[in-house]
Amino acid sequence: MSRPFDAIIIGAGQAGPPLAGRLTAAGQTVALVERHLLGGTCVNTGCMPTKTLVASARAAHMARRADDFGVVLRGEVGIDMKKVKARADAVIANARHGVRRWLDGMPGCTVIEGHARFEAPGRVRVGDESLESARIFVNVGGRASVPELPGLHDIPYLTNTSILALEAVPTHLLVIGGSYIGLEYAQMQRRFGAEVTVIEKGPRLIAREDEDVSAAVREILEGEGIRIRTGFGHIDFARSGDAITATLDGESIACSHVLVATGRTPNTGDLGLDRAGVVTDARGYIVVDDGLRSNVPGIWALGDCNGRGAFTHTSYNDFEIVAANLLDGEARKLSDRIPAYALYTDPPLGRVGMSEREARASGRRILVGKRPMTRIGRAVEKDETQGFMKVVVDADTDLILGAAILGTEGDEAIHGLLDMMSVGATATQMRHTVPIHPTVSELIPTMLSELAAAD
Ligand SMILES: Cc1cc2nc3c(=O)[nH]c(=O)nc-3n(C[C@H](O)[C@H](O)[C@H](O)COP(=O)(O)OP(=O)(O)OC[C@H]3O[C@@H](n4cnc5c(N)ncnc54)[C@H](O)[C@@H]3O)c2cc1C
Numbered sequence: 001m002s003r004p005f006d007a008i009i010i011g012a013g014q015a016g017p018p019l020a021g022r023l024t025a026a027g028q029t030v031a032l033v034e035r036h037l038l039g040g041t042c043v044n045t046g047c048m049p050t051k052t053l054v055a056s057a058r059a060a061h062m063a064r065r066a067d068d069f070g071v072v073l074r075g076e077v078g079i080d081m082k083k084v085k086a087r088a089d090a091v092i093a094n095a096r097h098g099v100r101r102w103l104d105g106m107p108g109c110t111v112i113e114g115h116a117r118f119e120a121p122g123r124v125r126v127g128d129e130s131l132e133s134a135r136i137f138v139n140v141g142g143r144a145s146v147p148e149l150p151g152l153h154d155i156p157y158l159t160n161t162s163i164l165a166l167e168a169v170p171t172h173l174l175v176i177g178g179s180y181i182g183l184e185y186a187q188m189q190r191r192f193g194a195e196v197t198v199i200e201k202g203p204r205l206i207a208r209e210d211e212d213v214s215a216a217v218r219e220i221l222e223g224e225g226i227r228i229r230t231g232f233g234h235i236d237f238a239r240s241g242d243a244i245t246a247t248l249d250g251e252s253i254a255c256s257h258v259l260v261a262t263g264r265t266p267n268t269g270d271l272g273l274d275r276a277g278v279v280t281d282a283r284g285y286i287v288v289d290d291g292l293r294s295n296v297p298g299i300w301a302l303g304d305c306n307g308r309g310a311f312t313h314t315s316y317n318d319f320e321i322v323a324a325n326l327l328d329g330e331a332r333k334l335s336d337r338i339p340a341y342a343l344y345t346d347p348p349l350g351r352v353g354m355s356e357r358e359a360r361a362s363g364r365r366i367l368v369g370k371r372p373m374t375r376i377g378r379a380v381e382k383d384e385t386q387g388f389m390k391v392v393v394d395a396d397t398d399l400i401l402g403a404a405i406l407g408t409e410g411d412e413a414i415h416g417l418l419d420m421m422s423v424g425a426t427a428t429q430m431r432h433t434v435p436i437h438p439t440v441s442e443l444i445p446t447m448l449s450e451l452a453a454a455d
Contacts, residue, residue: 002132008116015318019137043096052091057187115270138278144260151238154237190225266283268286285306320332369451384407388407
């Protein structure tokens with residue numbers, strides 16, 4: 001006997017709980033199945049802990065820079081890693097309990113703890129129980145990918161999950177992977193006092209960004225004493241007691257800890273998708289259409305597991321699209337979403353739309369505007385002048401195609417461009433806005449009035 005529900009949601013990540021909220025508010029019964037921690041990656045091992053730790057690291061960095069601002073600190077700047085961790089743990093616990101209270105307050109929502117697996121298209125098993133519904137929403141997220149590197153499985157490597165348990169600063173952290181998660185941890189741990197080496201197989205850091213962006217990020221990180229090795233061929237690992245040695249193309253690097261930050265794998269391998277007939281791509285992502293529907297009627301996939309986004313805001317937007325289409329009679333589409341995200345190094349990188357390289361590759365005639373942070377008053381006043389802002393505009397339509405703001409407040413200032421792009425405003429319209437002085441954003445219209453043809 002299966003227990004019937006109007007809807008089953010698998011995974012309490014960023015899309016599952018709000019969807020449960022909308023469905024139950026519409027009078028439906030919902031089973032929300034979670035195998036581990038409510039709130040998923042963002043709350044427990046992703047955005048929230050990392051941004052809390054990044055804030056502690058920035059406090060240490062600014063304390064060391066106190067003298068630059070005429071502030072007198074007596075004695076060395078020290079790190080109490082147990083306290084740093086406790087602060088992150090408290091932020092996580094508070095958010096997780098918030099999700100619990102939210103779900104408990106939804107009449108008609110049954111939270112079931114356990115691992116869900118499809119038995120058939122409309123049927124899911126959790127432990128001894130079988131659940132059935134004509135509508136099943138998969139929100140199972142992803143986990144750290146661990147590459148097959150010689151010797152890696154013989155050393156106690158860390159992932160974005162296990163590194164959160166550290167109560168002491170590593171002596172020497174080796175980060176495998178020069179992309180978003182790896183770089184945030186690299187800078188944070190360096191600011192906590194660790195020696196840090198980042199190794200990246202590709203020729204440069206954050207390869208999806210333009211070359212000028214990745215070069216500037218590299219310069220910022222190297223300026224803080226982080227060693228960066230790109231473009232290596234062979235690597236292997238060996239352990240001797242507590243010491244770990246990584247050997248890159250014959251060069252030995254002794255380290256105390258290794259963080260694997262080489263991408264994410266969707267949690268779809270143990271979901272019984274074959275029994276439901278749900279199609280995945282070669283990397284395990286559930287294939288969805290523009291409305292987040294899988295190939296099987298009555299089964300949707302939301303969030304990281306569909307490979308169409310890798311962020312909290314994209315997962316939440318998946319929920320918004322599905323809820324609007326099912327409950328509000330709308331016809332919202334995934335393809336209407338403008339890609340936007342941030343890299344939370346300090347200074348951060350805010351990104352929206354196409355990179356310059358992507359815009360060029362699209363065959364459009366483009367105009368590019370660029371301004372270094374040294375020519376932005378607010379950055380000068382804050383003495384945080386690293387980085388630059390850049391915008392790419394379609395020369396024929398005057399539409400803004402994309403932008404990057406690597407610099408202080410870059411993660412916030414990018415929203416001015418994102419908002420204008422979202423309403424289809426032209427560069428000229430944005431140039432005519434009157435921004436607040438002094439802000440980083442105030443130079444966006446100026447940058448747009450200095451557009452030049454790209455070579
Ligand atoms: C270190 C790090 C930093 C990040 N920083 C940012 C950031 O700053 N900004 C940003 O936007 N994004 C960030 N992300 C990405 C963000 O965390 C994810 O994109 C987001 O959490 C994805 O949410 P989701 O809803 O797809 O799934 P998740 O949040 O991953 O939730 C999936 C849930 O499903 C559960 N589950 C899995 N399989 C089953 C099953 N078979 N049965 C029952 N339950 C199951 C899991 O236990 C989990 O709770 C970061 C990620 C990491 C790792």
